[in-house]
Structures are given as structure tokens and as C-alpha cells.
Amino acid sequence: MRELTCREAIREALREEMDRDGSVFVFGEDVADYGGVFKVTEGLLEEFGPERIFDTPLSESAIVGAAVGAAVMGMRPVVEVMFADFTTIAMDALVNHAAKMNYMSGGETPAPLVVRMAYGAGPRWGSHHTQSVEAWLANVPGLTIVMPSTPHDAKGLLKSAIRTPNPVVFLEHKLLYGKKGEVPEDDYVVPLGTANVAHPGDAVTVVATGLMVHRALDAARALRADGIDAEVIDLRSIQPLDEETILASVEKTGRIVIAHESPVRGGFGGEIAAVVAEKALGFLDAPVQRVGAPWTPVPFGQVLVDAYVPSEAAIIRAVRATLGSADERRNDG
């Protein structure tokens, strides 16, 4: 099968959906003439013209607010706020308007908009262009939060995000834009709220999102050399959350490691741990392990960034901790 980068897969999803549905259109800062700061929307202006994709003032609140207004009037805007960190400025439009529009209108005027944003550390871009913001938004009923990790899923999930009648936050990890993978050429969708078992195993469950899926897969390959079969689950969306896939895996493995790039404290991993504690505690042979960023802002400079972003080694340590504690318990018994 042909391979695309995540960047190309996202662009292909936009192109196919803009082709399919005349109400789908794109706006944001530098998305049209320049093709987006990450070049995701490059070429769409030439293909679709200035009514379907256009540049806006540097006004994140107006971008998302206007997307809400256009969405309730029957359009399907896909807007970009560039860096996920900038959602702070658009938070009111997203949290108070987009997320509650269907509820407050008694289902009369849903707000089918997609807000694309680039998140994640790695590049040396300092504390305001690198954060992983999913946990900020995960506590807002009405929002859907999508975090693809592969080109295949980026395309299929974005198509679902555009087609759902609900507002979607679509988080694109900047270090994955250039990541290649197989992408079907046909019109497929990846349903929202379906996790993917990215690597099967029966010794321990590793639940991950975004870049951490790849770190978990690297960890799983390293662990296999030691005879440990880790099952890696790529959540793909955290809202809706595919509890079923997580619980089925934990019931099989009895151990769980949760890895995300945002800080451990208050991170979405705590929610997953709580779900497992509520619904599968009896299956656990070891305490839950969480892997995430430390309780600091994202630093600048590679040395500190490397210390900040969870590594493959950190995931391996967490996996070994779940196995170790189980061994100890058996020894004690």
C-alpha cells in the first residue's frame, strides 16, 4: 500500500471532505497563502479557492467563535489555531460556546466544527508552543478530543471529526507530521471512540496517546527481547473513551501502564486509572503505573526537553515496575 506522512494524510482528509461536502471550509492564521505553519494545508487554496480556505487576522478567539457561529448556521468549518497552547485564548469559544451549543439549544443548533492544533514538545520552541493540552479540555462535556498517532488514523479520524455533528478538538503531534505510514486511498473513516490495539501482548497493557504510542511500541519491541509481551493500546480519542478495549486488555494482562506527554498530575492517565480501579480492580496483579511529564512547564533547550518528554526507557521502567511488584507479591504469598 502507498505510504503518506501524517501531514499528507491530514491534507488528504481535508481535500476529500471539502470535495464531498460544500459546507466544509477551512480558515485560520496563515492556512491559505502560506499553506499553514506546518504546511498541512498547502495547495488547498489553489485547489478550492479563497471561499473554501482563507487566512484570518491573528485572533484565535474570533477564529473559534466565528467557527461556532458558522457551524450553527449549517457550515462545517475546520479551523486551525496553529499551536495547541493558543487554545487558552480561544478557550471561551470552545468551552462555553462550541461545547454547550447543542445542549443549550435543546438539540436545535449543534456546532459541527473541528479545531485543529499542533501540540507536543520536541522542537526547541519554549513553554508556549509545546504543551499537550488534552487534559485541559477532557473535563468539558460536549467536546470530542482526538489524538491520532499514525497517518492512517490521522486521515480516518479527521474525516470522522468533520462528519460528526459535534465540536471536535483535533490534536496533531508536531513530531509526527513527518511520520510515514500506509494510508488507503479509499474513502474510509476511523470511528471516534475506538481504540486500536497497536501491538498485541498478554503480559502488561500499555495505554498511550500520540507520540507516546510510538515510544510504547519501541518499548514493547525492547521488552519482547526479554520475553515480555506488552500490549500497546493507542486510544486515538480520549473523548469518547474506548473503555471496553482498555478493560478487556487489563482483564487479560492484569497490569497497566498509562503513558501520555502531558504532566502526570491531573493528566488524563488519572481518569484511565480510575476507570480501571472502578471496573477491573479485581483483575489487577500490580498497582497502576503512570508515565508522563514532570510537574514543570515545558522547558526550552534539548537537554531539558529530553528530560521532560517521557522516554521509551521510562515506559520500560514502568512496565518492569508492574511486573516486579507482582513478582514480589507472589513471593510474599
Added chain:
Amino acid sequence: MSGSGGLTDRDLVEMYRWLLLTRAFEDRVCELWAQGRLMELPHGSQGQEAIGVGACYGLRGEDHVLPSLRTRAAFFVRGIPTRVQMAAMYAKATGAAGGKASSHHMGDAARGVLVGSGIIGASITVAAGAALAFRLRRQDRVVLCFFGDGAAQRGDFHEGLNFAGVFRLPVVFVLENNGWAEMTPVAKHFAGSDFASRAAGYGFPGVRVDGNDIFAVHEAAQSAVTRARTGLGPTLLECVTYRLRGHCENNPVATCRDMAEVEGWREKDPLPRMRAELVRRGVLDPARIAAIDRDVCAEIEDAVAFAEGSPPPPLEELHRDVYAPESAALVGGTRS
């Protein structure tokens, strides 16, 4: 008062009735609140009703309005039934959104009323977006977006007006300058002389009118609507008025105002002003005025009885409409 252009006597009586109905509704809900009968804390628009009536009267059915928390009159002129408005304030199942939306969030898609915001000023960008949709869909529609002087100090005022100006969107920004942002007078939150002149910075006209002169508001709004409809872009219409009640019923005017100021503005109250003008013109006489009074009073009391007799929302309403149902036709495609 200003002239009333192309308005017929019938229009004038109808506008007067909307004005009176809005006032009577607002006064009644303040009483009901004081009696502990309402769920919603009223944020009265007494004194500034001429803006909503004057600006919304004459809009087309397909046009849209996005009211502020003090544009009660817009709900009436757009046709949201008095019963529904009252039931909303009682949070009954027969109110807005099945009893889940207060007046601040009451929309009505069929009547062109967009869901309002509890975040002052945030609707400005949403209104720009609705106008953007009309442009892109080639719909001959205009959005009227209402907000107050307090909202004009929010960042969304700047972002929304600039956005609308850049794209020349069919939207009219109606600024209800009632002299007070909650409990803070405009002189304490604004160093400028007027808001209308801000429009120049966004590349479209700003117009300042006496917001208590219903004909002046109507005429200025109609001309702004025509401008928007013909593709010439937005207008900022500053309507100077005065809020005769407190910010809400928890903050009576006596606690934060110079009562001489309030009394001074009572003399410019748009309701008796319009009534006197229509009497002067021979459009209304005492018998007709009394008949309209009785009619409005009966409509309000019917709405109170309806609201009080309506059931609260069933508990399952809590979980309804958090997400819109997926449409199978749209989800389509091959699953992978």
C-alpha cells in the same frame, strides 16, 4: 422624536405593543422573583426596550438576531411566545431547550434567534461567524448582534469587529450603551467619549443614536441592515440609553446609583415617550391605550399561569443533547 419613515399606523401600534409587552414582562418577572416564584434571577431591560424593538422591527424572517442579556424585546419581536419565555424563567419543560436554558441562552432556530452567551461580549465573534455562513451560503440574510457597553471592553469586541470588518460580513453590531456595566458606571470603565467612533478603526461606519427614541433606532438599524444586505459590510450602531433597574434583582439601583440620575432618565423613558408621540399623532387614544394595556396584561398572566402549571423537565432531560446524534448518512465511508 425622529420621524418614522415608511412605518404605517399599524406598524406604529404594533411596535408600541412590543414595547409595552416587554416592559410588562420585565416588571412582572421582577415581582415574581421578589415573591420567590422564579428559577431565573431577572436581569431587567427596563428603560432600554426601544433598542430591541426598533432594531428588530422590520427584519425579514430569515434574518438572525443574537440578543444580549438585555434584549428581551428581541425575543418578542422575533416571535418567541410569551409563554415559552416565561416557562424558561421558571425552568419548566415547556421553556427553552426543554427547561435547560435560561433567558441568557434562549435561542430559537426557526425564528432566527441565535443562542446567547452568559459570557458578556462572547457572542460578538459567534455573530460574525453566523454572518460568514450566510455569505458563504449565498443567503440573503443579516445578523443583528446586541451587546452592552461593558461587553465593548472585552477582547472579543475587538476580535469580532475586526474579523467582520476584514471580511465585510453582513452583520450589524448594536451596542446598547446603558451607562452601566453591572455596578460600574461607564465613566469608570471607559476613557473615550463614545463607542461609535471605534468603528473607524475597523473600516466601517459607526453611528450613535438616542436609544430611547424608537424611531431613531429603527431608522439607523434599517439603514445598517440595508448596507449589510447589499454587501457593504458591518455597522456599529451605538444606542445611548439607560438601565432603570439594577444589574440584576440582587443589585437594586438604590445600592449603587445616584437616584437623581435615575429619576432624570425616567423622564426619557422610551415607553411613555412613544405613547405620547402616538397620541400626539392621533394614532392612539385613551380607549385604545387601555385596550392594549388589558390585552398585554392578559397575555402576561396567561404566560404566568402556563409556566406555573407546566411540569419541570423530566430527569432524563439532564443527559439529553450533550452530544448531537451522529447522522449515519454523514458518517458513511468504509470503516477501518
